[in-house]
Amino acid sequence: MKTITLFANKGGSGRTVSTMALASGFLTQGRRVSVMDCSDLAGCEASPLRAWREQMATCKFHRGQLDLVECQGREEVEDNAAAAKAQGIEVLLVDTSARIFEPQLVALDMADLIIAPAIGPLEAKRISDSVAKYLDTPKQLYGLVIGSHNRLPPAGKTRKAFGFHPVFKSELPWAEALSEQVLNGDIAQFVASLACKPDEPGFARFRAAQEAWTAVQRLTFEVDWALTGQRLEQYAIDQPHFRYEKEAVA
Ligand SMILES: Nc1ncnc2c1ncn2[C@@H]1O[C@H](COP(=O)(O)OP(=O)(O)OP(=O)(O)O)[C@@H](O)[C@H]1O
Ligand SMILES: [Mg+2]
Numbered sequence: 001m002k003t004i005t006l007f008a009n010k011g012g013s014g015r016t017v018s019t020m021a022l023a024s025g026f027l028t029q030g031r032r033v034s035v036m037d038c039s040d041l042a043g044c045e046a047s048p049l050r051a052w053r054e055q056m057a058t059c060k061f062h063r064g065q066l067d068l069v070e071c072q073g074r075e076e077v078e079d080n081a082a083a084a085k086a087q088g089i090e091v092l093l094v095d096t097s098a099r100i101f102e103p104q105l106v107a108l109d110m111a112d113l114i115i116a117p118a119i120g121p122l123e124a125k126r127i128s129d130s131v132a133k134y135l136d137t138p139k140q141l142y143g144l145v146i147g148s149h150n151r152l153p154p155a156g157k158t159r160k161a162f163g164f165h166p167v168f169k170s171e172l173p174w175a176e177a178l179s180e181q182v183l184n185g186d187i188a189q190f191v192a193s194l195a196c197k198p199d200e201p202g203f204a205r206f207r208a209a210q211e212a213w214t215a216v217q218r219l220t221f222e223v224d225w226a227l228t229g230q231r232l233e234q235y236a237i238d239q240p241h242f243r244y245e246k247e248a249v250a
Pocket of ligand 1 (some may be wrong): 008010011012013014015016017018039097098146147172173174175176178179180
């Protein structure tokens with residue numbers, strides 16, 4: 001089982017949206033996925049992940065392919081992670097809160113990969129400045145740029161603000177298909193529900209959703225590679241287009 005923990009010590013950074021999107025991405029690859037809610041809304045009626053899970057239940061995945069557990073304490077995190085492993089879950093996605101307490105620290109500590117989403121340079125800078133406060137051993141932390149929308153600076157600035165941390169080449173766009181996952185459940189199914197021809201009304205909405213879904217799938221592959229220590233290299237003119245380099249293992 002691979003554990004991926006979403007981390008951003010600032011509210012509204014896109015942790016929950018990215019968790020749900022990656023769950024859709026891995027489910028489409030046929031993986032067995034468990035989502036662990038370690039956010040401050042775990043156990044609450046208003047939990048977005050609970051509403052999302054209900055929608056996902058209508059999306060015709062195999063029984064047992066998707067699970068949601070809510071954790072409020074250290075033991076719950078440890079026990080549920082062990083249970084997920086025993087049940088044959090392949091990918092454990094852990095959503096956390098902006099404030100980091102013991103359960104979130106455990107979730108960070110047990111992660112094979114930490115994904116830090118940022119919707120702007122402010123979030124990215126805050127992550128890069130403070131991550132050492134929470135992680136005393138070097139960990140696989142990757143920044144994730146959530147593509148900018150009109151009110152935000154260009155995505156390149158967010159990428160830069162992550163400093164020396166690696167950042168996924170794939171970005172998530174600002175899109176209805178991602179922001180409305182709580183209402184729609186699986187992204188692929190949402191795209192299918194919008195499908196129409198170019199001359200029919202709603203085609204632009206369908207195309208935007210399709211684009212967002214493609215971005216999610218691209219990111220899912222990149223995350224999967226990162227889990228095996230592979231990273232997409234910076235593209236240089238004299239390099240072959242796809243060159244992946246296995247990281248050295250000490
Ligand atoms: N790619 C995206 N496209 C559209 N909207 C997005 C996207 N990513 C995030 N949002 C919106 O930004 C807001 C914050 O996102 P999200 O809830 O995922 O952040 P969070 O880090 O989990 O925040 P919180 O601190 O509330 O837990 C939400 O309203 C969400 O719909
Ligand atoms: Mg959240």
